[in-house]
Amino acid sequence: DTAVSQTPKYLVTQMGNDKSIKCEQNLGHDTMYWYKQDSKKFLKIMFSYNNKELIINETVPNRFSPKSPDKAHLNLHINSLELGDSAVYFCASSQSDTGRYGYTFGSGTRLTVV
């Protein structure tokens, strides 16, 4: 049983399109996150949700919109995709909204915008 699962694993799309990435966790955690990993492997937090409520919203273009229908799911919708959005996007979850127990990560979604 995968603890944090993301779909799709790979996404290739043209500039200007709209796409979504889905994330689900079966750990019973209250908090979920989206991180972006660039080509240099640098990881940057984008959003976090605790029990369906947004608690961290970094300086991310408003083309990115997270949605959490329940505490086990956190989806990421991206409008008007740009070349610079190409990256690996990781979903993660933790049992505390303080992050002090560490995160469980999904295996990532590699987004390529052409």
Added chain:
Amino acid sequence: AQSVTQPDIHITVSEGASLELRCNYSYGATPYLFWYVQSPGQGLQLLLKYFSGDTLVQGIKGFEAEFKRSQSSFNLRKPSVHWSDAAEYFCALKTSYDKVIFGPGTSLSVIP
């Protein structure tokens, strides 16, 4: 400013040799610190964490890390490296805003 640095971008060791990966942090209070490993094409896996108590922390896969407040360091060690340890290693810090920030990573190569 709260930050994490990993001075070594890339390290190569021979299989069976010992390993130490360096991590330095900047934080005003007692930090929560973590080490994660990312194998190629995979997500990150938590190796170990520190937030109080014993400064030598044991983790999974035979890794340990030592917290040294005087040096603002949290170095990761393993006595004998296996070829399967080749991966990217990230040190991370929980900030006072309850965000976890990651260092730039150290890429480990293992020579058979």
